[in-house]
Amino acid sequence: xxxxxxxxxxxxxxxxxxxxxxxxxxxxxxxxxxxxxxxxxxxxxxxxxxxxxxxxxxxxxxxxxxxxxxxxxxxxxxxxxxxxxxxxxxxxxxxxxxxxxxxxxxxxxxxxxxxxxxxxxxxxxxxxxxxxxxxxxxxxxxxxxxxxxxxxxxxxxxxxxxxxxxxxxxxxxxxxxxxxxxxxxxxxxxxxxxxxxxxxxxxxxxxxxxxxxxxxxxxxxxxxxxxxxxxxxxxxxxxxxxxxxxxxxxxxxxxxxxxxxxxxxxxxxxxxxxxxxxxxxxxxxxxxxxxxxxxxxxxxxxxxxxxxxxxxxxx
Ligand code: GDP
Numbered sequence: 278x279x280x281x282x283x284x285x286x287x288x289x290x291x292x293x294x295x296x297x298x299x300x301x302x303x304x305x306x307x308x309x310x311x312x313x314x315x316x317x318x319x320x321x322x323x324x325x326x327x328x329x330x331x332x333x334x335x336x337x338x339x340x341x342x343x344x345x346x347x348x349x350x351x352x353x354x355x356x357x358x359x360x361x362x363x364x365x366x367x368x369x370x371x372x373x374x375x376x377x378x379x380x381x382x383x384x385x386x387x388x389x390x391x392x393x394x395x396x397x398x399x400x401x402x403x404x405x406x407x408x409x410x411x412x413x414x415x416x417x418x419x420x421x422x423x424x425x426x427x428x429x430x431x432x433x434x435x436x437x438x439x440x441x442x443x444x445x446x447x448x449x450x451x452x453x454x455x456x457x458x459x460x461x462x463x464x465x466x467x468x469x470x471x472x473x474x475x476x477x478x479x480x481x482x483x484x485x486x487x488x489x490x491x492x493x494x495x496x497x498x499x500x501x502x503x504x505x506x507x508x509x510x511x512x513x514x515x516x517x518x519x520x521x522x523x524x525x526x527x528x529x530x531x532x533x534x535x536x537x538x539x540x541x542x543x544x545x546x547x548x549x550x551x552x553x554x555x556x557x558x559x560x561x562x563x564x565x566x567x568x569x570x571x572x573x574x575x576x577x578x579x580x581x582x583x584x585x586x587x588x589x590x591x592x
Contacts, residue, residue: 282509283341283384283440291315291339293324293373294346298453299388299446302501303343310505315339324369327376334376342377342385343504344370344426352415352485352553354460359418366422374429378439386508387430387443389423389516391493391557392416401522401560404445404515413554427516434514443516444507447559451497451578452585464494464579467531468586471538482535482542485550488528493558495521496578499571506569520559521571537579 290307294300295316307314315337322333324346348365355362370387377385394402395410407427412420423445430441454465461469467484474482503519511517525533531544573581 283512285310285312285341285505285509287311288340288383289313289315289338290341290343291337293317293342293344293369297345297347297349298451298455298497299449299500300343300345301453302451302497303345303504306498306501306505312341324372325365327368327372330372330376331379334380338380339377340383341508342373342382343508344373344385344387346373347388349419350455350460351462351466352551355416355419356551362416363418363422366419367425370422370426370429374426374433374441377441378433378437383440384508385430385439385441386504387426387441388504389427389443389445390419391445391447391518391520391559392420392554393424393427393445394557396554400556401520401558402518403560404518404563407516415551415553430516431514440512442507442511442513444504444519445516445559446500446503447493447495447518447520448557449495449497449500451582452589454497454582456586456590463492463527464530464534464582467534468538468579468583469590471534471540471542472583472586472591474542475538475540480542481545482531482540483545483547484527484531485547486527486552487548488531488544488546489526490552490554491524491526491556491558492530493520493522493524494530494575494578495519495523495571496573496581499573503564503569503571506567507564510567515563517564518559518561519564520561521575522558522561523575524556524558525575533576533579537576537583
């Protein structure tokens with residue numbers, strides 16, 4: 278915790294990745310704050326283009342940066358597009374963090390994910406579990422890039438005194454999630470499948486893998502709130518876990534989703550799809566100890582997300 282919080286008031290704040298689920302939540306959260314939100318569309322700026330990123334920073338002169346841009350996806354996308362997940366995320370991190378350093382940005386918050394931790398890290402996973410064992414193979418490409426970003430923040434802080442921090446959110450969900458079955462994460466995939474089953478009058482809901490893995494879920498609005506809290510109040514080398522503490526098995530999640538959607542169906546399990554990590558529960562006591570807590574319970578968040586899906590995505 279810093280004694281004097283970093284103030285966003287009157288600052289130019291660049292939200293990198295503002296079209297993604299997390300970036301949009303950050304923009305919504307910042308909307309009533311006294312700051313100028315800077316964004317760049319993909320057509321205007323490819324974050325993989327170093328010269329373009331440098332030009333953007335020189336022109337728009339952000340004073341704070343929230344680095345929420347990433348090539349993301351669920352277990353299948355990660356497993357089948359390793360080059361995109363490693364290359365895009367490495368280059369975006371080095372370009373944005375490098376430009377922020379050169380541009381004298383006062384505060385930068387880099388976002389990673391709980392998959393940076395070893396596959397068999399002791400649960401719940403503390404920040405110091407990083408780099409203590411082999412990664413989960415289905416998402417090691419993404420994880421390596423995110424670990425590099427965390428280390429870059431630490432190195433820039435040590436060598437150049439930059440106030441760059443990193444936050445590791447757990448599995449997130451909410452409005453503007455990706456509901457495409459090939460590339461999405463489990464929660465939006467199950468919402469889309471349960472909705473389809475309901476409208477088709479089907480009596481089964483297909484779940485990938487064994488249903489035994491456990492995951493922790495957090496609504497993206499809680500995550501955005503935590504990110505701004507850390508941006509204001511945290512200034513140190515260690516990355517910080519951002520979790521809800523709410524862990525469920527994939528089987529239980531599927532039951533909750535079916536209930537939220539109003540689907541009466543039997544679950545079927547597809548063993549041809551990977552289970553991935555057995556558990557990914559984070560220890561968020563560092564963040565909790567600073568006085569921040571999530572507000573949206575999973576069942577409430579699921580209902581709200583399905584309502585959003587019904588108005589925005591469902592035909
Ligand atoms: P992970 O947290 O990186 O493993 O990514 P996912 O959210 O994609 O997957 C979490 C778990 O949910 C894995 O065990 C998946 O096999 C399982 N799962 C069950 N049904 C689905 C589905 O329809 N889509 C996805 N992406 N995962 C599913």
